[in-house]
Amino acid sequence: MARRTSRVSASATPGLAGVHAHDTADDMSLDVPEQLLTPEASRSETSSNNENASTEEKPAPRRRSTRVARVSLQAADTLDNNASAEEDETPKSSSQAYVDSLAKAKRTRSSLRHSIAVMESSLFPGTANDTMTDDHSMAPDTPVSKSSQEPPSEDMATSLQQRNLRKRVKKALAQDEGTPKIKTPKSSSRGSVRRSTRLSIVDKASDLLGRASSVLGKRSRDLSEKGKELGRRASLRPRNVAPEKEEPTPALAEPASKKRRVSESDLSKLQAQEASPSEEPTAPPVQRYKPKRWLSHGLYTGQEPTDSPPKQRRSKTSAKASGIPQQRKIMPMPMFVGSRMIQNGRDYQVPFDIFSPLPHGQPKPDEWRKTNKNVFIGDAASEWKANKKLELSTCMCEEETGCDEDCQNRYMFYECDSGNCRLGPECGNRNFHELKHRTKAGGKYNVGVEVIKTADRGYGVRSNRTFEPNQIIVEYTGEIITQIECERRMRSVYKNNECYYLMYFDQNMIIDATRGSIARFVNHSCEPNCRMEKWTVAGKPRMALFAGENGIMTGQELSYDYNFNPYSSKNVQKCRCGAENCRGILGPRPKDKDQRPKVVDEKKGLKKTKKLAGTKRKLADADENTTVRGGKKRRMITSKSIKASVKKAVAKATSARGKAAAKKTVSRGKAATKKGVKLPTVKTAARIKAAVRGPRRKAGTAKTSPASPAKKASPLKRPSAETKKQILAAAAKGSRAQARKSPAKSPAKSPGKPGRKPGPKPGPRKAPTKSPIKARMPDSKAKSTAASNPAKVKPTKGKSLGASVRSAAQTLMRSVKG
Ligand SMILES: C[S@@+](CC[C@H](N)C(=O)[O-])C[C@H]1O[C@@H](n2cnc3c(N)ncnc32)[C@H](O)[C@@H]1O
Numbered sequence: 001m002a003r004r005t006s007r008v009s010a011s012a013t014p015g016l017a018g019v020h021a022h023d024t025a026d027d028m029s030l031d032v033p034e035q036l037l038t039p040e041a042s043r044s045e046t047s048s049n050n051e052n053a054s055t056e057e058k059p060a061p062r063r064r065s066t067r068v069a070r071v072s073l074q075a076a077d078t079l080d081n082n083a084s085a086e087e088d089e090t091p092k093s094s095s096q097a098y099v100d101s102l103a104k105a106k107r108t109r110s111s112l113r114h115s116i117a118v119m120e121s122s123l124f125p126g127t128a129n130d131t132m133t134d135d136h137s138m139a140p141d142t143p144v145s146k147s148s149q150e151p152p153s154e155d156m157a158t159s160l161q162q163r164n165l166r167k168r169v170k171k172a173l174a175q176d177e178g179t180p181k182i183k184t185p186k187s188s189s190r191g192s193v194r195r196s197t198r199l200s201i202v203d204k205a206s207d208l209l210g211r212a213s214s215v216l217g218k219r220s221r222d223l224s225e226k227g228k229e230l231g232r233r234a235s236l237r238p239r240n241v242a243p244e245k246e247e248p249t250p251a252l253a254e255p256a257s258k259k260r261r262v263s264e265s266d267l268s269k270l271q272a273q274e275a276s277p278s279e280e281p282t283a284p285p286v287q288r289y290k291p292k293r294w295l296s297h298g299l300y301t302g303q304e305p306t307d308s309p310p311k312q313r314r315s316k317t318s319a320k321a322s323g324i325p326q327q328r329k330i331m332p333m334p335m336f337v338g339s340r341m342i343q344n345g346r347d348y349q350v351p352f353d354i355f356s357p358l359p360h361g362q363p364k365p366d367e368w369r370k371t372n373k374n375v376f377i378g379d380a381a382s383e384w385k386a387n388k389k390l391e392l393s394t395c396m397c398e399e400e401t402g403c404d405e406d407c408q409n410r411y412m413f414y415e416c417d418s419g420n421c422r423l424g425p426e427c428g429n430r431n432f433h434e435l436k437h438r439t440k441a442g443g444k445y446n447v448g449v450e451v452i453k454t455a456d457r458g459y460g461v462r463s464n465r466t467f468e469p470n471q472i473i474v475e476y477t478g479e480i481i482t483q484i485e486c487e488r489r490m491r492s493v494y495k496n497n498e499c500y501y502l503m504y505f506d507q508n509m510i511i512d513a514t515r516g517s518i519a520r521f522v523n524h525s526c527e528p529n530c531r532m533e534k535w536t537v538a539g540k541p542r543m544a545l546f547a548g549e550n551g552i553m554t555g556q557e558l559s560y561d562y563n564f565n566p567y568s569s570k571n572v573q574k575c576r577c578g579a580e581n582c583r584g585i586l587g588p589r590p591k592d593k594d595q596r597p598k599v600v601d602e603k604k605g606l607k608k609t610k611k612l613a614g615t616k617r618k619l620a621d622a623d624e625n626t627t628v629r630g631g632k633k634r635r636m637i638t639s640k641s642i643k644a645s646v647k648k649a650v651a652k653a654t655s656a657r658g659k660a661a662a663k664k665t666v667s668r669g670k671a672a673t674k675k676g677v678k679l680p681t682v683k684t685a686a687r688i689k690a691a692v693r694g695p696r697r698k699a700g701t702a703k704t705s706p707a708s709p710a711k712k713a714s715p716l717k718r719p720s721a722e723t724k725k726q727i728l729a730a731a732a733k734g735s736r737a738q739a740r741k742s743p744a745k746s747p748a749k750s751p752g753k754p755g756r757k758p759g760p761k762p763g764p765r766k767a768p769t770k771s772p773i774k775a776r777m778p779d780s781k782a783k784s785t786a787a788s789n790p791a792k793v794k795p796t797k798g799k800s801l802g803a804s805v806r807s808a809a810q811t812l813m814r815s816v817k818g
Pocket residue numbers: 456457458459460498499500501520521522523524525573574575576577586
């Protein structure tokens with residue numbers, strides 16, 4: 001820019017000098033050519049310069065001034081050249097050409113005057129007033145208007161102006177070279193142009209703004225300044241319009257009105273706000289959408305929506321009193337629904353499986369050493385003989401039925417396991433296995449029982465949950481001792497005890513539950529809700545308490561029938577079970593009703609059967625020697641008599657062990673029945689008389705029966721040892737007969753199951769020699785059985801092996817009983 005400026009100045013200087021020289025030629029300079037700069041040419045030149053300068057620095061005021069200077073200098077140069085040319089041609093031109101040149105000169109002068117005025121205002125904005133004062137002919141009017149109004153007789157003034165112009169141009173160029181970046185405010189330079197023409201209006205506007213600035217704050221002043229700036233810019237736009245159009249009046253009025261409009265509007269708003277700060281705000285905006293109406297409750301068909309909440313319970317009187325037509329709040333029931341509901345009814349189930357343990361702080365029994373497994377003590381381990389008969393026990397149950405009541409192992413009180421049963425989870429004869437998992441899981445619910453303190457029977461056991469019928473509850477465990485050891489303990493250790501926890505076990509062994517499980521606290525009842533059963537689990541006898549046929553409800557006290565006979569009539573212990581048919585003593589259940597104990601009414605002297613309530617019964621009512629059984633007085637068992645009976649029982653068992661080897665079990669039961677069993681047993685007599693029962697439905701099975709047959713318990717009575725023996729013998733016979741027969745004649749019932757496939761490749765589970773019970777009942781035996789009992793023994797053909805064995809066992813048991 002500086003380079004171009006210098007170039008322009010270098011080229012302009014001689015031009016100016018030329019113009020000056022031409023001016024000195026005075027009136028001859030009126031002949032100017034038409035190439036003199038016109039506003040259009042100036043604009044084109046300016047635009048071309050703008051295009052060239054677009055990539056360079058653009059200090060707008062200086063560039064514009066430079067352009068104006070160039071334009072003016074070019075015009076002056078052209079004027080000079082034309083003047084010189086005209087000087088050369090003047091003598092040769094005609095009078096008409098002279099007139100034309102005069103007209104052109106007039107136009108050129110007016111254009112030159114306009115350019116000079118623009119240049120002057122651009123270069124010397126600060127001296128606009130000076131210019132106006134110095135050059136009064138240009139001051140108040142625009143160049144266009146001036147040129148249009150100026151008479152052509154002012155040529156001398158034009159020359160003076162041109163001289164002044166030259167001086168100022170020189171001065172400006174000198175300043176431009178010395179200080180290339182003269183920062184002239186653009187607005188002021190532009191405004192100066194306007195001021196020259198709109199001075200009065202601008203003065204008025206600035207006067208108003210000044211007043212407004214004095215009143216308003218900084219922000220308002222800024223707004224006013226901004227409006228002023230906008231107004232100035234807007235007012236400068238028409239500068240590019242050709243001056244020939246001559247429309248200064250609207251161009252002048254528009255910026256002033258804009259300024260005033262902007263400032264006045266802001267000012268009026270601010271003044272209005274300041275004047276009335278407490279005025280109410282304007283009206284809220286109009287909502288374009290209809291507000292959503294939300295319902296607080298549902299509606300029935302035909303019900304009108306209301307804002308009030310529905311009143312479900314409104315009396316008829318209040319409804320009538322209100323006088324408002326009432327709406328139906330609920331739909332009417334279908335017709336006859338009430339009668340149908342009454343007629344059909346529906347099943348419902350009350351809460352059954354309730355867990356309700358006792359709160360903390362219950363009295364706990366003293367001197368209870370707990371053990372949950374049987375422990376062989378002394379010679380009991382060496383004298384114990386494993387039950388070899390277990391090898392013959394293998395059930396043949398199907399998966400569909402599981403090990404239900406027809407399971408042979410169940411019938412003989414053998415628990416199924418992987419060694420004697422091929423079923424898995426479907427097996428329903430694994431009570432002790434279930435109990436093991438339950439106790440292993442722990443927790444009061446899984447244990448299911450807890451010790452309570454009774455009113456008159458010492459401690460007892462209650463359930464804190466429900467048990468299904470025949471479900472195993474708790475195992476009776478303790479120390480397994482021999483009879484000799486039992487006698488020794490009775491003499492020395494338990495000689496001062498009032499309660500004994502001794503129970504006959506198996507093979508003349510005795511369980512001493514003094515150190516044992518919680519089952520030792522279960523009391524006796526003449527109407528028990530549980531039963532104590534001995535089972536053989538993995539070849540070893542184990543005893544456990546099972547729920548009765550009615551199951552156990554939460555909170556019930558558990559009891560079973562001790563069913564032991566006192567050694568003598570003197571050793572009778574009074575029963576406080578409170579059952580309706582209580583026998584009155586802790587003894588065996590009498591065979592008939594006549595033998596039930598009767599209490600003599602001392603007042604009336606009559607003998608009557610008295611119903612004793614365990615908690616309400618007075619001890620005087622059950623006088624020690626007033627219980628009568630079969631017309632004989634029986635003494636309540638004292639601790640001393642119990643000791644004696646235990647001693648005698650042990651002695652008897654010891655002597656009997658050597659006498660009856662083959663009839664050990666039977667003789668033991670019979671001997672105990674005849675001469676009194678001193679220890680609680682597991683219903684030996686009942687076992688001897690046990691008969692095979694058909695599958696029985698459990699009480700309440702509709703609601704409480706387990707979904708899986710694995711949870712079924714055994715309600716069967718225990719078969720006698722002799723029955724077991726005969727069953728096993730028959731099974732062995734059948735096995736031998738089966739072995740003699742052709743395998744082709746004994747087709748398997750389930751050929752798809754490898755364990756039952758006949759032939760040279762038997763199933764992998766059991767070898768035929770080790771499980772003779774798997775063989776079918778021989779045809780000869782079956783025929784003979786059918787001949788003897790045709791109505792009861794069904795043909796074995798087509799029946800399963802288990803059914804055949806069961807049929808043979810039933811026949812044998814009937815013959816034994818007969
Ligand atoms: C195996 S213990 C039972 C637990 C015992 N109640 C306790 O506190 O340890 C047997 C003894 O309990 C008492 N007993 C059990 N049932 C009874 C009953 N129905 N009536 C009276 N006493 C009973 C008798 O003293 C019996 O000798």
